Amino acid sequence: MPARNHTQWKANPGLEPGEWVDSRVYSDQTIFENEVDQIFKRVWVPLCHESELPKPYDFRTASIGGEPIIITRGPDNEVRAFLNVCPHRGMLIERRPSGSFLEGQPSGNPKRITCMFHAWQFDMKGNCVYVAREKEGYQDRLCKEDAGLRRLRCEVKFGGFVWVNLDDNPKIGLEEWAGEPFQCLRENIDAEPLEVFHYHKAIIDTNYKLWHDTNSEFYHDFMHYHNRVTGFNDAYFARKNFAFKNGHVVVGTFEVNYENYEGFESRGELSFPHLPPNQWYMVDLFPGFNFNLRGSALRCDIVTPLGPDKVMIEFRGLGLKRDTPEERQTRINHHNSIWGPFGRNLHEDLIGVAGQGTTMRPGTEPRNILHGRHENQTIHDEIGMRHYYDEWGRWMNRLPNNPDQPWQERNKEDAVAVAE
Amino acid sequence: MHKNGADAASVVRDTIYRATMALDDQKWEDWLGLCEPEFHYAITAFSPEINKDMIYLQGGRKDMETLVRLLPKHNTDHSPLRRHTSVYTVDVDDDAKSATAVSSFVIYQNMLDGVNSHIDSGESRLFLVGKYHDTFKLENGKAKFVKREVRIDNRRLDKGSHWPI
Known part of the structure; x- marks a missing residue:
């Protein structure tokens, strides 16, 4: 032609x-x-590999859909993920791509995730353990027990990759998703x-x-x-x-x-x-x-x-x-x-x-x-x-060849056969 | 320093700058002509992301000969690279038979392809920043590369390159 x-x-x-x-x-x-x-x-995203945070108190930062995420390894060796956002005034808590919380930071103590802005501190499980001048500012209206980090679904799986899902209630578990x-x-x-x-x-x-x-x-x-x-x-x-x-x-x-x-x-x-x-x-x-x-x-x-x-x-x-x-x-x-x-x-x-x-x-x-x-x-x-x-x-819910139109399942004989 | 150290250092500097020009002009044979048969080449970087020293590419003289010989067979970004090299230190051994040197480099990519050559061609963009860590054999008034480690700061490398840096 x-x-x-x-x-x-x-x-x-x-x-x-x-x-x-x-x-x-x-x-x-x-x-x-x-x-x-x-x-x-809403999906499981492999953000890093567990070998990138090999020791307790190591951390790694990443993001999904623009949401900043911090992954930590606790003293119990558990890998956990949190939104890397301070619950106080929305500061990005950890700015480096990786590192260790074993040593203290200028605004905070060793073994703590510290927001440099106002020195709020969190442990490796995401619990808020210190609010600077808590009683003076909040009296009894807000306490550190109410100010934990936002925890995220996190699993170490499939060769040691660290998988995170921003959805608290994902459609399916990681094993069913990719096993x-x-x-x-x-x-x-x-x-x-x-x-x-x-x-x-x-x-x-x-x-x-x-x-x-x-x-x-x-x-x-x-x-x-x-x-x-x-x-x-x-x-x-x-x-x-x-x-x-x-x-x-x-x-x-x-x-x-x-x-x-x-x-x-x-x-x-x-x-x-x-x-x-x-x-x-x-x-x-x-x-x-x-x-x-x-x-x-x-x-x-x-x-x-x-x-x-x-x-x-x-x-x-x-x-x-x-x-x-x-x-x-x-x-x-x-x-x-x-x-x-x-x-x-x-x-x-x-x-x-x-x-x-x-x-x-x-x-x-x-x-x-x-x-x-x-x-x-x-x-x-x-x-x-x-x-x-x-x-x-x-x-x-869009047709890939006409994305203004809603999705329609193809005839079974035309659809791709899924492996059993 | 050896009594001839100053001269030897000058020869080392000259070789580094000649290598820069040969690489800029993609005269790969001229570049390899500045290298000893036992030459070893490596592009390395430290990644704070994974906390590891990394080797992005390495090989001996024969590997580099194969690499440059196959370049015309590869599809590649056509935008030439322009190196700005500054020799910082040259240390000549007491016996004046070998030397090491550290040079800083900045490499610009003079866009030919770009994302859209209609828009991008003619522009120079920063491509790589790093240091050359070189080892030389000194003989007959000449300095030849025995080893070159191209230690780059970048871990964001976008399309990368097929060419020796």
């Missing part, structure tokens, strides 16, 4: 519902605000403690779902030299995608032949526990979290949407806590040669989604984004995205 005129360009692409989305889902300010309220403030897709990795990542060895972040002018889409499809292999030149073989193309309830997808394993990749070495010797040599599993969790175990290193991507056209992506690499220095070094090399900020693939992936973000700025003309490849659920099938947007439609 020759280049199309405007009417042709805007027309229904001739695919089935569910096989394309309207680009407004990536660019509309109202849709973005709805996503924050209706999805991100089934994680089943393929559980004996690998829960066999022994893991440890984060890599962290960096990217802030990209694009929609968060476009990053998750990239993690959900391997058709973009053509962007990467090693993938397109030496990575394609029958076993690779047979690798399957499996859809799970709640919008999650697992990309099944196959054996990677690293000897075909110039400059790479086998990862067999340092495979994660119970993982056959050089195997590769990937879990894509709705609405934007990715766990990617490629033999010797686990990668985790966590998105924090900042606007319809802006996302922060945090990248972590993990190995086994018991690694020798030599083993750790090898894992780091395996991780970063492909996935590091100066590695071969990540740069290209980020250029890809930045380019999509350029064409889908707020105010740009809506257009059709195709998710219609069917290849028997194998590696270049776009089933992952179709399954994701069905779940997105339910949470948002």
Whole structure:
């Protein structure tokens, strides 16, 4: 077909519902605000890894949907999460990304979470233990027992990640939410403690779902030299995608032949526990979290949407806590040669989604984004995205290919089959 | 300092600045020509977020040769990088056979692609801040890199880069 005129360009692409989305889902300010309220403030979000706060009184800060959060490890070794907001006058309590409360701060005592502004202090369970000049100011009208922090649902699970839910009464528990897709990795990542060895972040002018889409499809292999030149073989193309309830997808394993990749070495010797040599599993969790175990290193991507056209992506690499220095070094090399900020693939992936973000700025003309490849659920099938947007439609009560219209379940024969 | 220390320090400075220009101009072979066969390269950073020293990229001379040889086969951001290097210290060993140096650098990205080249091209944006920690072999009046650690302050790296820093 020759280049199309405007009417042709805007027309229904001739695919089935569910096989394309309207680009407004990536660019509309109202849709973005709805996503924050209706999805991100109600789902389980992996905020960090327990190894980032290894000792009692360690803390880590993060945010979900703009709400600042502090995660602490108490003297009882329990990891807890609170809103990082002082109940007095709304000051951000802890400003650093991480640290320890073992030492006192200028306004407060050791072993206390202290708001620097007026020296209110809290223990590791979020109890308010000190209000400066309490009786003088509040007499008996308000006391510290009434001024605890806002506690949040928090669990350490699936390889030691710290999961937080802003909703006190989430639709479902964490195990029911993500247990089934994680089943393929559980004996690998829960066999022994893991440890984060890599962290960096990217802030990209694009929609968060476009990053998750990239993690959900391997058709973009053509962007990467090693993938397109030496990575394609029958076993690779047979690798399957499996859809799970709640919008999650697992990309099944196959054996990677690293000897075909110039400059790479086998990862067999340092495979994660119970993982056959050089195997590769990937879990894509709705609405934007990715766990990617490629033999010797686990990668985790966590998105924090900042606007319809802006996302922060945090990248972590993990190995086994018991690694020798030599083993750790090898894992780091395996991780970063492909996935590091100066590695071969990540740069290209980020250029890809930045380019999509350029064409889908707020105010740009809506257009059709195709998710219609069917290849028997194998590696270049776009089933992952179709399954994701069905779940997105339910949470948002919007049709992904016409977001002004309410969600309608697709016919069973057209819907993505969920793994049992 | 060795009686020839001042001269040796000057040679070290000259090599660091030549390396800066070769890297700016993407003359990778010229850059590797300033490096010994046992050269080791690493980009490192400390993350207060996870409280760890990290290595973002590392390799020996052969690894770097492979890396630069494959660059044309990769898709990459076309915006050139421009390094502003200032040599802070040069310490020449007493035997004048080796030296170490610490240099500060600021790297700007002169936008070509950007987010939208129509808007962004021509603008220079701050890309990286850090220090080079270099080790040299001194021989025949020349200084050659034995080791370079590029210690960057950034952990926010956005699109990153395929290029040696």
